[in-house]
Amino acid sequence: MAVKTAPSVGVEIHADEKSRRLFRVAILALIAGAAISSRLFSVILDPWFNFRATKYLVANGFYNFWDWFDDRTWHPLGRVTGGTLYPGLMVTSGVIYHALRALTVPVDIRNICVLLAPACSGLTAVATYLLTNEMTTSPSAGLLAAGFMGIAPGYISRSVAGSYDNEAIAIFLLVFTFYLWIKSLKLGSMLWGALCALSYGYMVASWGGYAFITCLLPLHSFVLILMGRYSNRLYVAYTTWYALGTIASMQIPFVGFLPVRTSEHMPALGIFGFIQLVGFIQYVRSAISGRQFQTFLMTLVAITFVLGIGALVGLTSLGYIAPWNGRFYSLWDTGYAKIHIPIIASVSEHQPTAWPAFFFDLNMLIWLFPAGVYLCFQKLEDQHVFVIVYALFGSYFAGVMVRLMLTLTPIVCVAAAVALSQVLDSFLTTATPDKETAIKESEAAAKKPNKNGGLSAFNKPVVGVYDRISKVVVAGAMTTYLILFVMHCTWVTSNAYSSPSVVLASRLPDGSQHIIDDYREAYQWLRQNTPQDAKIASWWDYGYQIGGMADRPTLVDNNTWNNTHIATVGKAMSSREEVSYPILRQHEVDYVLVVFGGLLGYSGDDINKFLWMVRIAEGIWPDEVKERNFFTARGEYRVDDGATDTMKNSLMYKMSYHNFQNLFPPNQARDRVRNSALPEKSPELDTLEEAFTSENWIIRIYKVKDLDNVGRDHASAAAFERGRKKKPVAKKGARALRID
Amino acid sequence: TQWNKVIANITTHYVKETPQRTKLLDVFMVFLVVVGALQFLYCVLAGNYPFNAFLSGFSATVGQFVLAASLRIQTNAANKSQFPDVSPERAFADFVGCSLILHFFCINFIN
Numbered sequence: 001m002a003v004k005t006a007p008s009v010g011v012e013i014h015a016d017e018k019s020r021r022l023f024r025v026a027i028l029a030l031i032a033g034a035a036i037s038s039r040l041f042s043v044i045l046d047p048w049f050n051f052r053a054t055k056y057l058v059a060n061g062f063y064n065f066w067d068w069f070d071d072r073t074w075h076p077l078g079r080v081t082g083g084t085l086y087p088g089l090m091v092t093s094g095v096i097y098h099a100l101r102a103l104t105v106p107v108d109i110r111n112i113c114v115l116l117a118p119a120c121s122g123l124t125a126v127a128t129y130l131l132t133n134e135m136t137t138s139p140s141a142g143l144l145a146a147g148f149m150g151i152a153p154g155y156i157s158r159s160v161a162g163s164y165d166n167e168a169i170a171i172f173l174l175v176f177t178f179y180l181w182i183k184s185l186k187l188g189s190m191l192w193g194a195l196c197a198l199s200y201g202y203m204v205a206s207w208g209g210y211a212f213i214t215c216l217l218p219l220h221s222f223v224l225i226l227m228g229r230y231s232n233r234l235y236v237a238y239t240t241w242y243a244l245g246t247i248a249s250m251q252i253p254f255v256g257f258l259p260v261r262t263s264e265h266m267p268a269l270g271i272f273g274f275i276q277l278v279g280f281i282q283y284v285r286s287a288i289s290g291r292q293f294q295t296f297l298m299t300l301v302a303i304t305f306v307l308g309i310g311a312l313v314g315l316t317s318l319g320y321i322a323p324w325n326g327r328f329y330s331l332w333d334t335g336y337a338k339i340h341i342p343i344i345a346s347v348s349e350h351q352p353t354a355w356p357a358f359f360f361d362l363n364m365l366i367w368l369f370p371a372g373v374y375l376c377f378q379k380l381e382d383q384h385v386f387v388i389v390y391a392l393f394g395s396y397f398a399g400v401m402v403r404l405m406l407t408l409t410p411i412v413c414v415a416a417a418v419a420l421s422q423v424l425d426s427f428l429t430t431a432t433p434d435k436e437t438a439i440k441e442s443e444a445a446a447k448k449p450n451k452n453g454g455l456s457a458f459n460k461p462v463v464g465v466y467d468r469i470s471k472v473v474v475a476g477a478m479t480t481y482l483i484l485f486v487m488h489c490t491w492v493t494s495n496a497y498s499s500p501s502v503v504l505a506s507r508l509p510d511g512s513q514h515i516i517d518d519y520r521e522a523y524q525w526l527r528q529n530t531p532q533d534a535k536i537a538s539w540w541d542y543g544y545q546i547g548g549m550a551d552r553p554t555l556v557d558n559n560t561w562n563n564t565h566i567a568t569v570g571k572a573m574s575s576r577e578e579v580s581y582p583i584l585r586q587h588e589v590d591y592v593l594v595v596f597g598g599l600l601g602y603s604g605d606d607i608n609k610f611l612w613m614v615r616i617a618e619g620i621w622p623d624e625v626k627e628r629n630f631f632t633a634r635g636e637y638r639v640d641d642g643a644t645d646t647m648k649n650s651l652m653y654k655m656s657y658h659n660f661q662n663l664f665p666p667n668q669a670r671d672r673v674r675n676s677a678l679p680e681k682s683p684e685l686d687t688l689e690e691a692f693t694s695e696n697w698i699i700r701i702y703k704v705k706d707l708d709n710v711g712r713d714h715a716s717a718a719a720f721e722r723g724r725k726k727k728p729v730a731k732k733g734a735r736a737l738r739i740d
Numbered sequence: 741t742q743w744n745k746v747i748a749n750i751t752t753h754y755v756k757e758t759p760q761r762t763k764l765l766d767v768f769m770v771f772l773v774v775v776g777a778l779q780f781l782y783c784v785l786a787g788n789y790p791f792n793a794f795l796s797g798f799s800a801t802v803g804q805f806v807l808a809a810s811l812r813i814q815t816n817a818a819n820k821s822q823f824p825d826v827s828p829e830r831a832f833a834d835f836v837g838c839s840l841i842l843h844f845f846c847i848n849f850i851n
Binding site: 187188189190191193194197198231232233235236239240242243244246247248250251257260276279284286287288289292295296 | 742743745746749750753754757791792795796799802803806807809810811813814818819822823825826831833834835837838841842845846848849
């Protein structure tokens with residue numbers, strides 16, 4: 001197309017243009033290839049629920065998947081899966097699966113799930129290319145941005161091969177939706193707006209983070225209106241996107257009526273109304289004289305503004321519009337989650353980001369990023385406003401929550417590419433002007449101060465950036481940085497973000513690798529040695545894995561939709577056995593699974609998560625579970641001799657350390673995570689019996705005992721058993737009593 | 741008073757300056773507003789029980805209204821400079837395409 005429309009000056013330009021396009025395609029293909037291959041350091045499937053849902057979709061068809069009631073999670077309750085998930089990811093891989101079958105390339109659905117994220121990252125790189133090309137005329141910016149996006153660790157961390165998570169596909173859709181939005185805003189075309197809405201609908205189907213788009217596009221429009229940049233193009237683009245996108249997003253059962261009912265979506269609705277008003281005012285302005293227009297404007301704007309805000313506040317306080325939900329609200333009030341919803345604060349990804357994380361995840365991009373935003377300020381067209389708004393919001397959210405680094409990464413790549421391409425264009429391609437024209441220009445520049453901006457060095461005559469040495473030095477420096485960036489990204493990806501969470505790798509003293517495969521060992525044991533419908537109670541972190549790998553029903557899982565049920569498990573784990581046993585019986589639990597890292601020094605175990613269980617349980621039963629009781633008088637959290645009685649008698653403590661002392665010579669038992677000596681005697685369990693302990697003691701599975709045959713409670717039954725073994729004298733005494 | 745004058749000016753301007761085809765479009769838009777208002781009134785009076793039905797009906801009118809408004813803007817000769825790439829035929833084709841998408845979603849949502 002570009003070749004055709006280009007003025008046909010001569011054959012040479014034609015050929016030049018052609019080879020350039022060839023280069024571009026080749027570079028993009030290479031970038032996509034690099035993006036894909038850099039995600040293949042380790043290949044292992046992780047998010048088990050998505051995989052399980054996809055298998056269900058492929059096996060049972062779309063309609064059954066849509067109405068899927070899953071009775072193997074949240075044991076007594078079950079989960080209406082079709083209505084409580086974002087189906088985009090599963091449907092995408094299902095479609096790919098069937099498409100490949102139709103092409104007679106039968107691929108296992110598991111392989112599609114594993115490789116979906118790298119494939120999407122290639123598409124993300126292309127989408128970033130397109131988006132950046134909308135921002136600047138520089139030919140290199142788009143390619144640079146695509147290169148950055150392809151290998152930036154901030155994005156790789158969520159899209160390595162096997163990380164079959166919603167983000168895998170969502171970031172591509174995020175960038176692509178933004179590209180379509182910019183495109184429709186620039187052209188003022190309904191069709192591009194409709195495409196943007198469709199892409200937005202797909203994004204809604206894929207990830208809960210769609211609210212970011214829902215808030216960012218209205219904000220962009222609002223800023224444009226406030227800047228006096230309202231145009232009919234904005235009207236067309238925004239209203240088309242909103243009208244089609246909102247009705248599209250409501251098709252997803254999980255979203256349903258949320259777009260008209262919750263506060264997160266109100267900015268979009270408000271701007272939709274506001275833009276109608278502004279459009280109408282614009283029309284009237286062309287019809288009547290200036291003076292009349294002013295009265296008209298003042299009254300109309302004042303009335304509608306008051307009415308609109310009043311209606312919003314009124315509806316919210318009357319309860320027609322739900323207030324911000326906790327997850328979003330905690331982004332504004334950063335202390336909120338920790339106090340009111342411990343389950344949100346307990347996830348490590350929801351913590352604020354530390355400075356080194358920015359440099360670790362983005363390396364040189366993080367210092368090119370502000371420069372790029374600054375350059376956008378200097379050009380300041382509609383699309384640059386978008387970059388600025390996005391940059392501000394993305395940085396704020398990434399600072400509040402580690403996980404949202406992911407949404408910041410695309411704009412960092414775009415802005416950094418704009419900045420870097422500006423530098424490269426200036427230093428690589430600027431031809432030296434003739435002496436005379438340069439002098440004339442400098443005189444002209446001296447008379448008239450430059451309003452277009454740009455670094456002042458670029459406006460100076462022959463010396464400076466036209467000099468060959470400075471060109472070589474700057475370009476060389478930038479190339480060095482770029483090479484270092486690639487090396488950093490590769491290093492980070494291979495070392496930090498490619499470690500599967502199911503298989504733990506450690507190094508032996510001689511440097512060889514040692515694989516610790518306790519999780520799979522234990523899950524396999526469950527799968528093969530327990531009845532098909534044995535219920536497993538564990539902390540929610542392992543719910544999806546148990547469901548996926550062990551294929552057994554669980555009580556709670558990673559989809560934390562029912563806080564009380566999780567608190568029930570927390571209470572069972574943190575109470576005395578007499579309290580826990582009835583709870584476990586009531587929920588028909590057959591096995592209890594705990595993760596214990598004391599032998600190996602595996603710090604992510606259940607004793608370290610234990611305080612969160614206590615907190616979550618305390619939120620529901622403040623009288624029965626008290627966090628204070630798990631600390632010593634001096635406020636220490638201890639597991640050794642000095643531990644409090646509540647701690648020692650809690651089910652979690654007993655399950656973790658049961659029989660652990662027998663591994664060591666007397667009095668030398670040590671917990672390598674807490675780094676403390678353990679009490680001499682290991683805790684006794686009355687109501688549970690050990691069923692399985694994995695090789696490195698990471699996973700311990702206990703069977704819940706049945707009720708006692710003779711009707712005693714378990715404590716006395718166990719005491720009786722132990723007593724008989726140790727002291728037969730006591731037995732005689734009991735017999736003597738029975739004589740009379 | 742002043743308001744009367746303003747409204748009178750707007751009306752005369754409208755009647756004089758607007759081409760026939762655009763007026764036709766305006767009649768359609770007025771019709772949509774009336775239909776939407778009636779639906780909303782009914783919702784207020786009779787309750788919103790099948791809420792999805794109300795939403796799809798109402799958003800069909802709203803969506804069609806803004807699409808018609810977009811078509812009106814793009815086909816208006818005075819706005820030609822703002823839309824260099826959009827010919828009236830292209831605008832109409834876009835309008836048809838977007839309306840089809842809108843109606844697909846609305847029919848799907850009304851169940």
